[in-house]
Amino acid sequence: MGVLLNEVSLSYPGTGLVIDRLSTEIEDGEFIAVLGASGCGKSSLLNMIAGLLAPTSGWLEVPKDGAAFMFQDANLLPWLTASENVDLALKLAGHPADKRGARVEELLKLVQLGHASNKKPHELSGGMRQRVALARALAQDRQVLLMDEPFAALDAITRDMLHEQLRSLWEQTGKTIIFVTHNVREAIRLSGRILVLSSHPGRILETRRITDELRNNPTQAAALADELTTILRKEQRKHELNDRISN
Amino acid sequence: MGVLLNEVSLSYPGTGLVIDRLSTEIEDGEFIAVLGASGCGKSSLLNMIAGLLAPTSGWLEVPKDGAAFMFQDANLLPWLTASENVDLALKLAGHPADKRGARVEELLKLVQLGHASNKKPHELSGGMRQRVALARALAQDRQVLLMDEPFAALDAITRDMLHEQLRSLWEQTGKTIIFVTHNVREAIRLSGRILVLSSHPGRILETRRITDELRNNPTQAAALADELTTILRKEQRKHELNDRISN
């Protein structure tokens, strides 16, 4: 029930290749982090896995029931309250009405929004909206969970807490999680494998397995973080040079 | 030309106090970072300073020509390209047409989007949109610059680069900058003073001055970061307890 990408390429009308012949196999139950510069094609990749975007060439194999997706912007429906937004996901997943109420409450508590369940999206702060979106993504309860910068708008403390929740959810359910982040440390802390993407076009620049041992060893973790940052910085610098030459 | 807040309180219709008698004086040319848990009222505070929201009680004094504001969501106009979005800010600030072109290009280059100037917002990635919003905020060229989590959607490398740009801009222009961030280290790295807000209601929990000396001393900086994190964590825990009791 993992995800398989085979020579997947993508370009938008009028752009060059955004993703270039990307291949990788993500096994069932893996926890993958995707790192890469802004605009390198991470969201596009998730969109393809979610089936929202067809590749320009190549193919992907995904579980037939699709994937739960937490969008980069919260993408809440503005006419529904926080709890109705979460409830909708449960309803569309076919849960009966009488069981949904308790689950919605539970999920909102999980993201620490028990008190805001009756608020409309426009009455929520940016971070609260993101957490509602997280609750909704969890409500979908699919085997594959795609998350596009799920914690970007959150403060460090809330983020820490949600990290723990996510980790324990993964351990309990054995979901396949693919999440995009800008935070190298977050990637090391949570994932079992990190994919680093290059940009223009997006290819896999680097793959790193994260063992529990490495994760729990601050020195090693810090070293890996430094190393990945250096890789990313080098990649970025290359582009700056290209830019300067082409301009 | 700074900003003065006097016993400013705010509540939305149907909410309790979001901000409670907050008073502070921000001097001309100060670089202030605002930290606080998600939903504590940081964006609301900036909205009041920008004059978009009237306080429920108390008063503020701000420069008459208002403040440049970079919103938490990019808030780009979807029918304009990246460069037109930036250009609009210049146009509305009264710059003549013939001088704007070059300035727009310069600003987009500054945020490393020289190549994307003709793209519409829906053709940009999340981080790219945020950078266009940053370019637009800089285009406004007011004495006071308000920024609501300006770098949240950016990767570490781009963020680093923009930190430097912002610092040097501040040094050159002597603007008053008030920026909201979730990143304690970012706050220490950039600002001259950090305000930590409590939540429900938002009050100033802690004020810290950051000297250049502290900033450039990694150990001291790390210690301060830890200390602030602890303060924030304690505040958060208090609420959790309250939540658990009230539920």
Added chain:
Amino acid sequence: PGPNEIQANAADKGPAEELKIGYFANLTHAPALISQSKGILKDQLDSDGTKIESQIFNAGPAAVEALNSGAIDAAYLGPNPALNSYLSSHGESLNVISGVAYGGASLVVNDKITNPEQLAGTNLASPQFGGTQDVALRNYVKGLKLSQDATVTPSSNGTVAQLFGRGEIDGAWVPEPYASLLVEKNGGHRLVNEADLWPEGKFPTTVLVVSKDFMASHPETVQKLVDANTEAIDWLNTADDKEKLKAVQEALAKANGSTFDEAVIAAALKEVNFSSDPLPETYQELVDHALAVGVGTGGDADGLVDTRFLDKQER
């Protein structure tokens, strides 16, 4: 009996259960109004148990459409809508079975115009394109061979009065009571009375038509309708002026809340004659006039008028 009648008898289904009849709330439809308000038609039909449903129209086209759809069986109409429908259906839609009113249309002009030559270059109105008065006006103007053409603008009766009152048009060829309204209320005078242009002053203004289908199925009922019409006309022609005026006023007010005042109606009643004579010989002339002034496509009006019910009456 003629071939027509044999065919009709073949489909005879006896008296109808219901007679649906349409007319306008116009002065020239007075026999219909009187026949309703005095219960003349009802008395005629009661013996057969035929019920009456009456429908008030604003204009001929809708009445003809209703007749064609079977929504009404008989109607009081101007001769031109009847003629137009007869021609376009190649004689299949309806027949004129009796006359109702003749005369009562005039060219009313403002006081600056005193003789027909002065119509050159004027702006004249008629109530309806291709209608009886419209054709008459066009024909008349054509016959004058004016140095400069007069414009003919068809517009509805009410609008014509408004336009004349405002001086937008110099004259109008309209039926009663609008001609009288222009004279009594708007300072116009009759330059031409249409009656002067026809032999004996007789030209149809309103006729009674019935759909061919209905006529074939229920000749008895049609006969009673014609009888009632004649009775109403007789009443109108014998009643004294005051009584007549009162009855017509009341019937009009009941039908559409008419607010024309007495002077107008009284003047109009003097201009209109009621008669069951369908004036069969005039129709071909109407068609030819219309064709001559470029309205419609012409055709043969033969067989439009079916006088067999009137003929039976005389026996």
Added chain:
Amino acid sequence: MSSMTESRTKLKPVLALKLRPSGRLDALVAPLLTVVVLVSLWQIVSWVSPLREDLFPGPISVAQKLPQLLADGSLVSAVGNSLFRAVSGFVIAVVISTPLALLLAHQPLLRKGVGPLVSAMQVLPSIAWVPAAIILFGLSDATIYTVLLLGAIPSIINGLLSGIDMIPSQYKSLSKVLGASKWEHMLHIELPAAMPGYVAGLRQGWAFAWRSLMAAELIAVGGSLALGVGSLLQRGRDLADLSLVMLVILTILLVGVLIELAVFAPIERKLLRDRGMSRTGESNG
């Protein structure tokens, strides 16, 4: 503390907002005031105007017409009949157009083929349908409803279609991700998201329905067809009775204002408030 200079501005609580009379009241008082002003103007103009009374009746002479029409009950029953037809016809039109619009929205080829025709039907004047309707349905309410429906349906379809077109594509992605079936997508995402455009279309559809009704009511009265406001208007024109015409116009306007204030404005206000927006100048509290 720095003193106020002209280059600084002091932001204070907006008390004015709280002191203002309630918006609800305003919403009734303001139109009433407008009407009073307009009527006074009209009276003045009619005094000043050199036109004859019967060509340009003033408000007083129009008002004098009222008792008579009220006495014989024709005005009240005409308004009642027309309103009943318009409302029931409009409801039918909504029930028919909504699924049609959804169908068009989800069948691209059908939309390409039929969509332009729907827009074209909007420009077809109502009387164009009258002959066909009479021939099909005779002089019955069915004829009137046919004309009304053919007037209102295209407009509502277009309203909903343009509402649906304006749905941000991210909602469509969401619906796909949540695994909504086509029906669920329509019900839970498409319809609510298109609501503001839809209501704008409904308002226009109502206008079309009412105007088509007026045209249909000119066909005939009495017998099988009850008197409506349209017939009354035509009667005024036929009798060259401008006071009656004005009275009917005022009645129609009154009905229009009431429907707007009682139905469309509150719906729109609620929809906007639900989305954190507000009609210009109204606070969304």
Added chain:
Amino acid sequence: MSSMTESRTKLKPVLALKLRPSGRLDALVAPLLTVVVLVSLWQIVSWVSPLREDLFPGPISVAQKLPQLLADGSLVSAVGNSLFRAVSGFVIAVVISTPLALLLAHQPLLRKGVGPLVSAMQVLPSIAWVPAAIILFGLSDATIYTVLLLGAIPSIINGLLSGIDMIPSQYKSLSKVLGASKWEHMLHIELPAAMPGYVAGLRQGWAFAWRSLMAAELIAVGGSLALGVGSLLQRGRDLADLSLVMLVILTILLVGVLIELAVFAPIERKLLRDRGMSRTGESNG
């Protein structure tokens, strides 16, 4: 590599999209096809129908009417006259309504007072204005334009107003932060942001304009006023000539379809594409 089982799905490039004929062509072919299908149906029904030829003319007998009308030039000149009046009137209506709508949007009290009246005026049938227009302007094009404008203006105002109401409040904040004056706000933010709703309103406004024109053209059928399509339609009814009525209806539909395909659809498509949306079923490439 895992083999395909029924619980997995393979996502591949959507080649179909590229093989499809161009959308532009489709947009012409599909309506044409619809018309062909409808006309064939009509012919068949007219063969089968028991109704007399003059009551239900088939396409052939309608077509036979055409040469005559083309020969005397009346159809072409009527369409020309009406189209000229409608287009010029519509342009005037847009020019008048746009600032009025902006004014209403920015003057809350005015809007509360006049807004409901504007909506009510939408439901006033065009012929209601005829007597008044005649009093003011007599039998001139001015009368026709008055009726047309009074029909179209309220609808366009309402369209723009509801477009403006739906502007997300964050754009208003942006405009305030950028220091836009009221004018700049209208020009640079309000109008473009309200554009989709505005265009929907314009389409309805065009329908109102054209239909009001038809009603106005009935005031006088030819004569001192140039013959229009509305007059021609009435002439068909007056002469009990349903072939002529049908022909005029078809002409009006054709004009409507052409205006839709040539004006409104492209504008709407561009607006939506600019915002990264697309009409349902069309790809926004």
